[in-house]
Amino acid sequence: MSRQANRGTESKKMSSELFTLTYGALVTQLCKDYENDEDVNKQLDKILFSYFLPRGYNIGVRLIEDFLARSNVGRCHDFRETADVIAKVAFKMYLGITPSITNWSPAGDEFSLILENNPLVDFVELPDNHSSLIYSNLLCGVLRGALEMVQMAVEAKFVQDTLKGDGVTEIRMRFIRRIEDNLPAGEE
């Protein structure tokens, strides 16, 4: 029945927008709360920038379990494999897009994810004079939190953003170190 099919499409569309709309509402709310407060407003960008990193981190820490349960991806042996999984499996699963992987550092410890658009801000109007980096940092936190749970300390940051007028959105990922489990002495 065509009405049934219509329902399905609309449901799917609404479902996919729920996260971005909610995130946008949260940022708008935070900006609004403090726009009349001189002291806070001056620091607002800095506050929000730092606000979303740990929030994203908490989300990432839980998201990785959801991801591992649903994706059947095995342990990654190196950073290149990790990059592939992030771009082709994780981004696809959670945001429905597949960024391309480019700009590997000679040492193989840094790479860029290139997205045509910033996936978090489709339906959001950025408040005037607030940096688009505010939005980005949630995603950076998620990546850091998730990878830390699989024993990788990484840094993630937006270096280009279509929201700011750049041609593409680029996330730079940098491998810091492997997080070793603390094993009792004498164990391998």
Added chain:
Amino acid sequence: MADAALFEFLHMEMVAELWAHHSDPGPGGTPLLTLLRQIFSREHRTSLYAVLGQKMSLSVLEGMGFRVGQALGERLPQETLAFREELDVLKFLCKDLWVAVFHKQMDSLRTNHQGTYVLQDNSFPLLIRMASGPQYLEEAPKFLAFTCGLLRGTLSTLGIKSLVTASVASLPTCKFQVVIQKT
């Protein structure tokens, strides 16, 4: 196209912010409070904590849900909006909206046919992660505020003004009460 899990985890973080501001800030506190301590001098801090304590509240969560509900409502195709009766709108919320947002239908819809509707979800997804039964009843309202706003917002886009409240007798079952406001 964002996966449902992302919304659930983000919602959890927003609700967690409520706890952070309920008690007096000690040496610990949320990352936000820690950062503020670093930025602001002693004189500013007390008033800031008071300000922040009021910021993320149940009504703020409800307000955000309202805006999101409105936005979701605006994305519906025109033919969906041509409901003949108020009851059809509520049925739409119980089926289409609930499926879109929570991937399940509402379990029951009751009405007194005088503008009051009770929508019951026997396993509300945002409550599922909390233990079943009566232990965490006190915390449940925090997990329902956003969704109450969501319902109110979608109704608003469909031309209906309402008051939406929620109650929980035993997790994870909850009831949303929608009272239509006649203007």
